Amino acid sequence: MTLLVAEGISKSFGGLHAVQAVSFRVADGEILGLIGPNGAGKTTLFHIISGFLPPDRGTIHYAGEPLAGLRPHDICQRGMVRTFQVTRPFQRLSVLENVVIGALQRVPHRRDAIRIAEEMLALTGLSEKARNPGHGLTIADRKRVELARALATRPRLLLLDEVMAGLNPGETDRLIELIRRVHAQGITIMLIEHVMKAVMSLSQRILVLSYGQLIAQGAPAEIVRNPQVIEAYLGEGYAELEP
Amino acid sequence: MIGRAALGIAAAAGLLVLPFYVPSTWQNLLITTFYYAYLGQAWNLLGGYAGQLSLGHAAFFGFGAYVSVLLQMHLGISPWIGMFGGALLAAVFSQGVGYLGFRFGLRGFYFILLTLAAAEICRLVALHLSILGGYTGIFIPFKPNPWQYQFQGKIPYYFIALALLAFGSAVVWLVQRSKFGSYLVAIREDEDASEALGVDTFRYKMIAYGLSAALTALGGTFYAYYQFYLQPNTVLNINHSVDIMIRPIVGGSGTILGPVLGAFLLELLGEFSRTYFAASLAGLNVAIYGVLLIVVVLFLPRGVYPSLRGWLRRVGGSAE
Numbered sequence: 345m346t347l348l349v350a351e352g353i354s355k356s357f358g359g360l361h362a363v364q365a366v367s368f369r370v371a372d373g374e375i376l377g378l379i380g381p382n383g384a385g386k387t388t389l390f391h392i393i394s395g396f397l398p399p400d401r402g403t404i405h406y407a408g409e410p411l412a413g414l415r416p417h418d419i420c421q422r423g424m425v426r427t428f429q430v431t432r433p434f435q436r437l438s439v440l441e442n443v444v445i446g447a448l449q450r451v452p453h454r455r456d457a458i459r460i461a462e463e464m465l466a467l468t469g470l471s472e473k474a475r476n477p478g479h480g481l482t483i484a485d486r487k488r489v490e491l492a493r494a495l496a497t498r499p500r501l502l503l504l505d506e507v508m509a510g511l512n513p514g515e516t517d518r519l520i521e522l523i524r525r526v527h528a529q530g531i532t533i534m535l536i537e538h539v540m541k542a543v544m545s546l547s548q549r550i551l552v553l554s555y556g557q558l559i560a561q562g563a564p565a566e567i568v569r570n571p572q573v574i575e576a577y578l579g580e581g582y583a584e585l586e587p
Numbered sequence: 588m589i590g591r592a593a594l595g596i597a598a599a600a601g602l603l604v605l606p607f608y609v610p611s612t613w614q615n616l617l618i619t620t621f622y623y624a625y626l627g628q629a630w631n632l633l634g635g636y637a638g639q640l641s642l643g644h645a646a647f648f649g650f651g652a653y654v655s656v657l658l659q660m661h662l663g664i665s666p667w668i669g670m671f672g673g674a675l676l677a678a679v680f681s682q683g684v685g686y687l688g689f690r691f692g693l694r695g696f697y698f699i700l701l702t703l704a705a706a707e708i709c710r711l712v713a714l715h716l717s718i719l720g721g722y723t724g725i726f727i728p729f730k731p732n733p734w735q736y737q738f739q740g741k742i743p744y745y746f747i748a749l750a751l752l753a754f755g756s757a758v759v760w761l762v763q764r765s766k767f768g769s770y771l772v773a774i775r776e777d778e779d780a781s782e783a784l785g786v787d788t789f790r791y792k793m794i795a796y797g798l799s800a801a802l803t804a805l806g807g808t809f810y811a812y813y814q815f816y817l818q819p820n821t822v823l824n825i826n827h828s829v830d831i832m833i834r835p836i837v838g839g840s841g842t843i844l845g846p847v848l849g850a851f852l853l854e855l856l857g858e859f860s861r862t863y864f865a866a867s868l869a870g871l872n873v874a875i876y877g878v879l880l881i882v883v884v885l886f887l888p889r890g891v892y893p894s895l896r897g898w899l900r901r902v903g904g905s906a907e
Contacts, residue, residue, distance in 0.1 A: 379636075394783065420785035428783070434776035445773045449785035478776075497785055520783050 345372040347501055347532050348393070348424075353402035355388055362388040364556040365402070372503065375527055376534045377564075379446040381577050386536045387429055389541050390505055394426040395419040407502070420449060423500035425458030427507060429536070431486040433478035438472040440465065446496030460496055468492040468522060483510045487519065492528075501532045508539040520546060540578075544568070552577060606745040607801075614741040616765055618714060618855040621748035622809060627756035627834040627846030629802035635766060637795040638775025640695075645827040646709040647800040647850035650677035651807025652817055653719060656727060659735060667738035672802040681800035685793045694778070696747070703825065710823035727811065730763030733790060736812040742894030744813050752847070757845050762798075771795055775841070803831070816853030818842075837883050839890025848892045856880075 348370035355363040355520045360570045363385040370376050378386050391397040393404060395416040402415050402437060406424055414422075425446075443461035444454065451457050468488045473481070481489065487507050494502060504523070507514050520542050527533055527546075537543040543564070550567045552560040554576040560567060567573055606614050626648070635642050651702025652675035658664040664672075672848050682704045688698050701881040731739045738744060762768040770791045778788050811817055821827065856879055860872040885892045 370592040396782075415789075416779075416782040417785045417787045420783060425785075426783055428780065432777050434773055434780065436776060437772065441769075445769060445781065445786070446784045448769060452766055454764065454766060454769060457769075468862060525653075531813070 346501065347372040347407060348534075349405045353392055353394060353399050353404070354387065355385075363392065363399075363553075364536065364558075366553070366558045367402075367487075367550055368558065370532060370534055373516040373532055373537055374531065374548045375523075375532075375546050377543040378536045378553065379538070379540075379550060379567075379577060380532060380553035384486050386553055387505055389553070390426055390503055390536060394424065394503060399475050410524055420497055420505055420551070423498075424499045424503065425494045425499040425501075425537050426482040426492050426503035427490040429433060429505040429509070431483075431490050433484055433486055434490050435477070435479040437478050438474065439478065439481070439485075443493045443496045446493035449497040449518065452565065457496075461492075463497045464492040467495070467525070469518070484512075484515045485540055486518075487511065488522075491522070495526065495531075499531060501534065502526065504535040504537075506536055506538060508542045513537075516542060535583050544573055606742050611741060614745055616858060617853055618741060618744050618748045620850045621745075621752045622806065622813075622851060623830065623834050623854070624847045624850035625748065625751040625755045626803060626806045626831045627838070627850055628759050629754070629799050629806065629845075630831050631759060631835045631840055631846050632762060632771075632802070633795045633799035633844065635835050635842070636775065637764065637771040637792055638841075639796070640699050640832070641796075642699045642704040642825070642828050642832065643704075643706030644799075644803050644831045645823050645825070647681060647708040647805040648810070648827065648831070649709055649805040649819075650680060650711065650800075650821045651804025652811040652822055653713070653807075654804075655736075655808040656811050656817060657718065657727060660725075661725070664733050665703070666808055666812060667734070670805055673808055676805040677800040678797040678806035679808075680851035681796045682793060685796040689789050689792050703828070706823060706825065706828055710819050712891075713819035713823055719817070719819065722818070722820070724816060727815040727817070729815055732752075736808070736809060744809075747809060751806065753885065756843060756847070758798075758802065763843060767794070772841070833880070835890075837880070837890060839892030839894075842890070842892050845890050845892045848895075849890070852883075852891060855879075859864070 348368050351367045353363055353366045354361070366389060378389070380386055388397065392399045395414050395418065396410065404420060406419070409422070411419060411525060434445065440458070440461055443464050444457045447457035447460035447464070448454070451460065462471070462474070465474055468491055470485065470488050470492060473485060478489070491504070491507060508519060511519060516539060523533065523546055535543070535546065547564055549561065550564055551558060552567060552573045558571050560570045562570070566579065606617065611686070628643070630641065630644055651670060651673035653678055655666040655669035657668035658672060659666050684702060688701045693701055714721060719725060730735060731737050733743070762771070768788050770781070773784070773786055774788050774791060782788050834849035834853055835846040837853060838847065839845030857876055860875040860879070864872040865873050883891065
């Protein structure tokens with residue numbers, strides 16, 4: 345079954361064609377990677393899907409319904425949630441309270457939301473930091489908070505915007521493991537990522553964006569051998585170096 | 588826990604007997620303190636919790652004052668009923684301003700300017716409405732009658748102001764513990780992140796604005812029947828909007844005790860500078876008041892209460 349269908353999405357900022365006629369599908373239950381050089385339009389595409397930016401042209405259907413004109417909170421309520429590339433924890437709120445805000449999407453009372461939030465903190469390994477304030481967290485913890493509070497909204501489709509950026513190898517491995525566990529719970533995931541190890545090992549399919557255009561899509565093994573992708577993004581020799 | 592409850596009961600009992608044992612000037616001081624603490628609490632909902640700074644609350648205040656007075660003077664309706672008419676109109680007006688501001692995404696300084704402009708429009712319109720007495724204003728004839736919100740002596744006003752403050756604080760307390768309150772704080776911290784997590788930021792800001800405006804209007808009715816004189820250039824003045832917002836900011840906006848603490852501190856500060864400096868040089872007391880205010884804002888940018896709480900925690904170890 346197809347969960348998300350994007351058709352002919354275009355967006356320009358003045359003379360810059362950030363996204364040009366991009367069409368793709370997200371199947372229910374898959375992990376879909378989105379890669380491409382800086383400025384390729386990946387985050388812009390996420391902004392459009394999640395309702396933060398209206399597309400100039402094109403349509404998006406989520407679970408069979410058109411998303412045109414819906415605001416981000418409507419889209420979140422329907423079960424699609426995104427994280428931000430530049431993490432945005434609620435600075436003056438505790439880690440627990442950050443996640444409670446997400447959980448309140450599904451329950452009307454704070455005490456139920458607190459219970460859900462505590463579960464999410466346990467899942468993401470943040471339980472010990474529940475009382476820490478949102479400011480002053482390490483980058484790895486900020487990424488976890490982003491993920492925990494997005495999960496607290498009980499999404500069906502999770503859009504992750506560079507959650508691995510800035511993490512050391514150990515932290516990266518732990519986060520890959522965490523995303524696998526989230527996926528195992530039946531959550532469909534679309535992720536923008538520059539950390540090749542993460543995209544290649546997690547994704548069942550990968551989309552490649554370059555200068556706003558979709559230049560390739562397919563299984564990770566096909567993508568690393570695609571000459572166009574090598575030229576635009578990966579660079580020569582990548583296919584030989586990586587498994 | 589028991590110690591805290593006992594402290595609360597003792598404080599409440601103290602406040603109930605206090606006005607009978609202090610001179611009239613002190614009664615006045617306490618009434619003004621409670622009244623500004625109440626207005627601060629109303630402003631706090633929008634400015635402190637939702638983080639939408641309004642510099643135009645005098646307008647809502649004016650609705651409460653004028654609507655109740657006009658209904659009483661022209662139709663004989665008791666201000667106890669009329670004040671809800673004022674609150675309703677203030678809420679409606681806030682939804683108009685809020686729609687303009689929030690629908691078109693005005694944030695920070697731009698929202699502040701919008702609220703200021705709205706209040707200034709109200710002041711200028713009021714000055715040209717003959718029913719409001721123009722520059723002369725309205726004198727409310729004093730006929731002692733509790734049903735008409737008119738009392739002999741200050742003690743009844745003391746209890747009304749205290750009741751208003753208790754009511755306003757109770758509203759804030761309830762909001763703080765609710766989903767609504769949690770969402771307001773999230774909006775203050777980061778609007779986009781809130782939207783992404785499913786918070787209808789527009790709707791919640793509108794509700795906060797309406798509630799804040801209605802509560803402020805109730806304070807306006809109190810003012811009208813405590814002063815018995817309404818003039819657009821005082822009631823609807825920007826200075827008045829500043830008076831409303833400055834107390835929660837100094838005390839600590841976004842906390843329930845901030846506006847109360849701020850109101851007490853500024854009242855003491857104002858009284859102190861009036862008593863000791865007003866006589867020596869005209870305007871010196873205002874200048875000193877201003878300097879002290881700058882010192883507070885400079886050294887305690889988040890307000891007195893959060894700093895005090897942090898300090899108490901450090902001193903008292905882990906005491907929460």
